[in-house]
Amino acid sequence: MxxxxxxxxxxxxxxxxxxxxxxxxxxxxxxxxxxxxxxxxxxxxxxMPPRLSAEESSQLRKDFDSARQESSRLTAELAQANHKLDEALAKHDRLSAELTASHRDLARQRDNVEGLLAALPPDPRGGIVEIRAARFKVGGDTLGYDVVFSRAGAQGPPFAGVLQLVVAGKTAGGTETTIALEPADVKVGQYEIAHGSMPMRDGFVPRQVTIRVLDRLGGKLFGMRVINMN
The missing domain is CATH 1.20.5 (Single alpha-helices involved in coiled-coils or other helix-helix interfaces)
Structure with a gap:
């Protein structure tokens, strides 16, 4: 079973x-x-690249540290250069703003001068160069002057010539005489304001000044006006 x-x-x-x-x-x-x-x-x-020896590894570490220091130095120099660039740009912007303001002031002054010239009486004698106004001041043995010239419809380069003052008056001894002062160069565009002083004889007392504008000393007369001194 x-x-x-x-x-x-x-x-x-x-x-x-x-x-x-x-x-x-x-x-x-x-x-x-x-x-x-x-x-x-x-x-x-x-x-793979060959394995470095201990000396090579040490040199590689030194080179890496040197490169890192050089990178830090260049970064600092770059930051300094950027700072100087920012300062230069700020100075440029400031000078540009000042120049723009100076141009505005100059344009305003030009408008003022042109307005004053328009208000001055014309030269009675006319001429290519008009003598619109003149002021004289005696200081010792010198004669100071301020003379305003203009040229109607002036085109091209300024007129270049000489300014000569012929002064009538009395000498120190009381004798009436006329003396021609040393000429001065003058340039007249649309307008010109000449300032200066010229020597006179000792003790000379001016009474009247004849203003002459010539192309050269002893040359062609381009403008003339007689001013009595007070």
């Missing part, structure tokens, strides 16, 4: 031998590690 039983084999060393066998997964792990190590060695020796 019971089935056929199997025989039992007694092997006292079999189980011990089976425990001594290395499993396949361990072989695969050892084989993979060997292959990986060989591949790493090949890559390091053949494909």
């Amino acid at each position: 019971f089935g056929r039983s199997k025989p039992v084999v007694f092997d006292p060393y079999g189980s011990r031998a089976s425990r001594r066998l290395i499993p396949n997964w361990l072989w695969l792990l050892l084989f993979g590690a060997t292959i990986g190590a060989g591949a790493l060695f090949y890559v390091q020796q053949k494909l």
Whole structure:
């Protein structure tokens, strides 16, 4: 009624031998590690740059530190240069604003002068160069002058000539005489205001001044006016 039983084999060393066998997964792990190590060695020796020695590594570190210091120095110089550039731009803007303001003031002054010239009486004698007004002041043995000239419809370059003052008056001894003072260069565009002073004889008392404008000393007369001194 019971089935056929199997025989039992007694092997006292079999189980011990089976425990001594290395499993396949361990072989695969050892084989993979060997292959990986060989591949790493090949890559390091053949494909990657050669490894540096201790001395080369130290020199490379020094070069890196030197380059970093140089970079810091250049960065500081760049910041300083940018600061100077900002200051120069600010100064340029300030000077530009001042120049613009000066141009406005100059234009306003020109308008004022032109308005004053328009209010001055015309030169009775006319002429190419008109003598619109004159003022004289005696200071010791010199005669100071302020003379206003104008040229109607002035075109082209300014008129360049000489201004000569011929003064009538009395000498220190009371003798009536006329003296011609040293000429002065003058240029007249649309208008010109000449200022200056000329020496006279000691003790001479001027009474009347004749203003002459010539193209050169002793040359052609372009304007003349007689002014009595008070």
